[in-house]
Amino acid sequence: MERRQVVRYAFYTLDPAWRRLPADRQAAAKLEFGETIEHFAGKLLLRPYGLVGIRGDCDCLLWQVAEHLEALVDLQIALNHTDLGAYLSLPYSYLAMTRRSIYEFPEDPHAPSRLVIRPSEARYLFVYPFVKTRSWYALPKAERQRMMDEHVRIGRKYPSIRLNTTYSYGLDDQEFVVAFEGDNPAEFLDLVMELRESEASGYTLRDTPTFTCVQMSLWDMLDALGGAGAAEPVARRPARADGFTPVATLAELPPGKSARVYAAGEAVALFNVNGTIYAIANRCTHARGSLSEGTVDAAACVVTCPWHDAKFSLETGQAVGGPATIPVPVYRVKLEGDTVLITPPPAVAREPTGAPRS
Ligand code: FES
Numbered sequence: 493m494e495r496r497q498v499v500r501y502a503f504y505t506l507d508p509a510w511r512r513l514p515a516d517r518q519a520a521a522k523l524e525f526g527e528t529i530e531h532f533a534g535k536l537l538l539r540p541y542g543l544v545g546i547r548g549d550c551d552c553l554l555w556q557v558a559e560h561l562e563a564l565v566d567l568q569i570a571l572n573h574t575d576l577g578a579y580l581s582l583p584y585s586y587l588a589m590t591r592r593s594i595y596e597f598p599e600d601p602h603a604p605s606r607l608v609i610r611p612s613e614a615r616y617l618f619v620y621p622f623v624k625t626r627s628w629y630a631l632p633k634a635e636r637q638r639m640m641d642e643h644v645r646i647g648r649k650y651p652s653i654r655l656n657t658t659y660s661y662g663l664d665d666q667e668f669v670v671a672f673e674g675d676n677p678a679e680f681l682d683l684v685m686e687l688r689e690s691e692a693s694g695y696t697l698r699d700t701p702t703f704t705c706v707q708m709s710l711w712d713m714l715d716a717l718g719g720a721g722a723a724e725p726v727a728r729r730p731a732r733a734d735g736f737t738p739v740a741t742l743a744e745l746p747p748g749k750s751a752r753v754y755a756a757g758e759a760v761a762l763f764n765v766n767g768t769i770y771a772i773a774n775r776c777t778h779a780r781g782s783l784s785e786g787t788v789d790a791a792a793c794v795v796t797c798p799w800h801d802a803k804f805s806l807e808t809g810q811a812v813g814g815p816a817t818i819p820v821p822v823y824r825v826k827l828e829g830d831t832v833l834i835t836p837p838p839a840v841a842r843e844p845t846g847a848p849r850s
Contacts, residue, residue: 494591494592494607495559495607496589496590496591496607497557497558497559497589497590497607497608497609498557498558498559498560498561498563498564498587498588498589499555499556499557499587499588499589499590499609499658499669500554500555500556500557500558500564500585500586500587500588501553501555501556501584501585501586501588501619501669501671501703502553502554502556502568502582502584502585503543503550503552503553503582503583503584503585503703504550504551504552504553504554504580504581504582504583505549505550505551505580505581505582505583506551506552506579506580506717506718507579507580507581509579510576510579510717510718510719511717511718511719513719515719515720516720517575518719518720519719519720519721519722520575521574521575521576522576522711522714522715522719522720522722523722524574524575524576525571525574525575525576525577525714526710526711526714526722528570528571528574529554529567529571529710530710531570532563532566532567532570535558535563535566535567536556536557536558536559536563536564536567537556537557537558537609537611538554538555538556538557538567539554539555539611539617539707540552540553540554540555540707540708540709540710540712540713541553541554541555541617541705541706541707541708541713542705542706542708542712542713542716543703543704543705543706544716544717546704546705546706547703547704549583550583550584550703551716551717552713552716552717553617553619553703553705555611555617555671557609557611564587584701584703586619586621586660586664586666586669587660587663587664588658588659588660588663588664588666588668588669589658589659589660589663590606590607590608590609590658590659591606591607591659592606592607593606593657594633595636595637595640596637597640597641597644606657609656609658611656611673612654612673613707614654614673614674614675614707615674615675615706615707616673616674616675616676616677616680616704616705616706616707617671617672617673617703617704617705617707618671618672618673618674618677618680618702618703618704618705619669619670619671619672619702619703619705620669620670620699620700620701620702620703621660621664621665621666621668621669621698621699621700621701622666622667622668622669622670622696622698622699623666623667623668623696623697623698623699624667624695624696624697625695625696625697627695628692628695631695636692639690639691639692639695640692642690642691642692643687643690643692646683646686646687646690647683647687649683649686650679650680650682650683652674652675652676652679653672653673653674653679653680653683654672654673654674655670655671655672655673656670656671656672656673657669657670658670658671666698677704709752709753710722712752721759732833734835735835735836736824736826736833736834736835737833737834737835738828738831738832738833739753739760739762739771739832739833739834740753740762740831740832741830741831741832742764742769742827742830742831742832743830745762745764745769745832746764747764747765747766747767748764748765748788748790749763749764750762750763750764750784750785750786750788750795751784752774752782752784752785753834759773759774759775759782759784760772760773760774760823760834761773761774761782761783761784761786761795762784762832762834763784763788763795763806765788765790765793765806766790769825769827769832770793770806770807770822770825771822771823771824771825771834772795772804772806772809772820772821772822772823773809773820773821773823775820776797776799776802776804776816776820777802777811777816777817777818777819777820778797778799778800778802778814778815778816779799779800781797781798781799781800781802782798783795783797783804783820785798786798788806793805793806793807794806794812794813796813796814797814797816800814800815801813801814801815802814802815802816803816804816804819804820807822808822809821809822821836821837822837823835823836823837824837
């Protein structure tokens with residue numbers, strides 16, 4: 493028997509009553525919930541996604557991949573015992589397993605890896621359960637292969653969309669769970685529209701509900717639920733003796749990229765500008781826009797807030813344009829090998845702190 497992985501797509505909804513709890517309890521609950529998940533890091537692969545603002549009936553997804561079913565069970569039991577878990581319901585949960593396709597796709601370079609789920613860094617995940625009609629299974633295998641070839645041909649026209657097909661026969665209500673990764677929802681829409689015209693589509697019995705999910709860090713996902721910020725509980729973790737906190741690797745932050753991380757209780761925006769790493773407080777001083785999502789002018793070393801176009805120097809934190817007048821704190825940055833470390837500033841404005849990429 494080939495070695496397979498078990499996969500679970502667990503969609504959670506938060507009881508709004510949780511948002512009316514005292515802030516200190518919310519903060520403690522997020523810390524407990526997040527650390528419970530982190531505790532399982534070596535036992536399963538887990539990717540958090542947010543659905544706040546996208547669907548009305550669920551708030552987040554935990555995409556879980558494990559070698560054994562028991563790991564998925566143990567994680568859910570642990571989450572059920574947390575304070576936040578008492579306020580979470582599970583309107584959708586899909587269980588599936590990796591396996592080789594029964595069809596031949598000799599030109600598909602990804603075919604050999606289908607037994608192992610390797611999520612990409614794509615911004616979005618599009619998930620839905622899938623059931624074929626019984627008449628599909630009554631067709632000769634060669635007929636089905638011919639239709640699957642057309643299906644694959646259409647998929648190859650959208651190379652930036654990556655498909656993870658997992659199997660649920662006998663394990664759960666659907667036959668497959670399909671999860672597409674991509675950075676552009678418009679491309680995914682076009683792909684699905686085109687697949688509707690394929691011959692195999694006539695043999696689809698059910699392919700809803702469909703979930704559009706946004707990839708985010710565990711703490712961002714918890715923040716998206718509302719209540720006290722997750723950054724604060726994360727800050728309670730012991731810091732290194734030198735005050736620096738490892739927050740990213742250079743592999744995660746290539747030139748031209750930015751990221752939001754947490755250190756000392758604050759959300760911090762990291763930028764790699766032509767190989768130099770800069771770190772400033774993530775919140776715009778005008779109205780708390782997220783600067784890690786801003787536009788960077790590499791020549792001027794300035795980030796523009798995505799909300800109302802305030803501009804901040806990445807070197808000094810000074811507001812240099814737009815509606816903001818108060819500078820943002822600048823963090824000291826250092827590199828240890830491939831690891832980016834930052835430490836909070838003692839005051840608001842300071843000297844340039846960019847660290848050259850080693
Ligand atoms: S929130 Fe940044 S410019 Fe308004």
